[in-house]
Amino acid sequence: MTEKCGVVGVSLEDRDAARPLYYSLYALQHRGQESAGIVTHDGFQQHSHVEMGLVGDAFGEGDVESLNGPVGIGHVRYPTAGSVNSCCAQPFSVSFKSGSLGLSHNGNLVNAEEIRDELAGLGHAFTSDGDTEVIAHDLARNLLEEDLVRAVKRTMERIHGSYSLTIMHDDTVLGVRDPQGNRPLCIGELDDGYILASESAAIDTLDGELVRDVEPGELIVLRSDGTGFDSYQLFDEDNTAHCFFEHVYFARPDSVIDEELVYEVRRELGRELWAESGVESDVVMPVPDSGRSFASGYAEAATDDGSDVEFAEGLMKNRYVGRTFIMPTQDERERAVRLKLNPIKSTVEGKSVTIIDDSIVRGTTSNQLVQLLKDVGAEEVHVRIGAPPIIAPCYMGIDMASRDELIAAGKSTDEIREKINADSLSYLSIDAVASALQSSRSDLCLGCVTGEYPYDIEGEATDREVTRPEISTESTIADD
Template sequence: MTEKCGVVGVSLEARSAARPLYYALYALQHRGQESAGIVTHDGFQQHSHVEMGLVGDVFDEDDIDSLAGSAGVGHVRYPTAGSVDSSCAQPFSVSFKSGSLGLAHNGNLVNADEIRDELAGLGHAFTSDGDTEVIAHDLARNLLEEDLVRAVKRTMGRIHGSYALTISHDDTIMGVRDPLGNRPLCIGELEDGYVLASESAAIDTLDGDRVRDVRPGELVVLREDGSGFDSYQLVEEERTAHCFFEHVYFARPDSRIDGTLVYEARRELGRRLWEESGVETDVVMPVPDSGRAFASGYADGAAETTADGDPREEDDPGVEFAEGLMKNRYVGRTFIMPTQDERERAVRLKLNPIKSTIEGKTVTVIDDSIVRGTTSTQLVNLLKDCGAAEVHVRIGAPPIVAPCYMGIDMATREELIAADRSVAEIREAIGADSLAYLSHEAVAEALGESRADLCLGCVTGEYPYDIEDEATDREVDRPEIGGAPVGADD
């Protein structure tokens, strides 16, 4: 599973925007490692530096110096739509009769092809197959006839799907969030200006204060003198569709998304996991680093009550929390290895068990999700090879049963282990003594949102947008998730 993209926009009173943008992109690097870029405007002309690679490799001192101006936008990308080459690297910058535009997009449009065909028919020439260029052309066209706010509103009325955008129109910086708020975007205040960013960790990096999230359907325009921002609620929907996976996996634990600190959300998910499916084992350990906050919350729950829900007696030692798996930080991400064989090898390279924590013990191992099942299978084997008496797996989210069409690279339906297997079948496939996932209800409660205001598409197969995918119409008989774990005797 791979994060989507990270976007940022900065408008400062007088100082150069390039360096703060560069630092902010560093803070958002986990959201995209394929390309990075910055577009600035100095009041007269636009400057751009966009390349394939990590932030630290893409920019040197000369590049930063060449990006003149106190306003700009930046982007880190993992491709979810469009080619895997520099033609789709962002921010997408272009000059039209209506002025210069720089666009940074996190998300995925579901009707980009339709709008592209229409605009191509009107004479627009496209240089990439990405949906960001479609937004740029549509907005540029609308800017010929309308003022900035109306032009953005008109474009928002035409594009469907998920988007968090930071846009430079000459030296005016804007942020836009899709009407369902699927992708995150927040506003921060700096000493001498304002910043828009996918995650608040980027604002912290700039020593700024997070002001609030951009509201679903809202346009935020940063004032050019850095004195504040103006808000326009351009589209209003009755519901939201926040991506719950931001809290489970994608966002940094130190970011606050839609009002909730990601670290606390993960601990709460872990605590509810104990309440729903706790098992009394000698030791509970996280899969590093993804399962750490979940395991901490799970262990907290286990310290207070027994697996049956009774208050724990003072002389009951409960479940020991331990780090039993060490991560090799220099191995690439498991899921970008192209073949199954390479992925399996990567898991073994990535995690090394501490034998003394595991040997002869019953072990609960906690992770945030199971995608293909490769990591979980390897992990259970690893722990059993190390002498674990029993291995119980607990997952801090419901089973992923369908792909994401909102901008996450999550593997195809055929690759997802839970797409057509029951929890009992998955338990058997990964070789665990028991397996339990968190229920949909517990996720909503832990995040403090109603189920209807979350996107749960990948765990229910029901999406907040009309998705043309015949597989989503397929009837799948899925048992209720959550509650009692599925064990070897089931």
């Protein structure tokens, strides 16, 4: 799996927004490493800098200083829809008759092609194959006919899928979360303004205070003088579709998402894992870094139950090696695991070991880790996973392997155990995930672990009644 995107928007009283946006993008770097960009507005015109690469590579000192104005939006991208090139890098910006528009998008539309074809037939010229430009064109068109709030609502009625957006229309910054709240977005207060961001860690970086999450279906308009924000609840669905994998893997542990601290959720998932499938062993160790919080909760629950298991760091990570998922071939991915993780022999030699991780996707890493530990003398290697088996792809903004590549698609847990050569293997149940998140299954997006999605996706099953928006050139917004 690869990360989703990170979005941010800032409105300040009397200082340039570029540097706070730049720091915020660093805080959200884990959500995307393909490109980074900032668009600001000085009250007269837009200023934009968007480049490929990490935040530190995309921006030089002069680039940040050239972005004038107290309002702006930013984006870090890992592509889940559209090409991997500069034309799909964000924020996407455009000038039109009613002013200028900048847009940053985290998520994925499932009816982007329908809307693109309809807009192209009306004369819109597209410069990329990404769904973000589709949103921008549709919103720009609606702004020619409607006020800001009604234009946003009209676009939301047409687009179908997951999205958290930060938008800048001239010198006004907006935040929008899709009606089912699949992607995270929150509001923070700074000493001299307000911020919208994918995760609260960006707010912490600026010494701000988390105000609250943006509600599903809500539009937030930051006042251009940085003194506050206005809220418009444009849609109110019966159920949400929060992505449970934000808490399992993607978000930073120090972020608060949907009122839950990610670190504590992961520890609770670890406790649930022990309760469901705890196994007596000499050592419990995390797969760094994603398994650490799970392993901590698992070991704590084991100790509370009277087990004398030792919690230890038995795998050391080489932080100067790139992530294994960017390796293009299977052989390179296998080699990268050995470059990336090195076992501590004294911790595992002659012992039974339980390793805790957040997920198994292809199975390559798990197989290599089990073999590494056995090579240095582990007598038994038990694997515990803090999430259910991933059996289906994600259409909501996670670049996940296809069904053919997912090891759990079509295989039983015991068949997977044999494949990775573990002495035992257990996953966490869906009910345990819902319990740890203090949520009901009906309010979570569980498509990747059930094969049933909260959105109407062609060729896939849905877990709820979904009404797809009609593609129409006529406004469907009521006068109220």
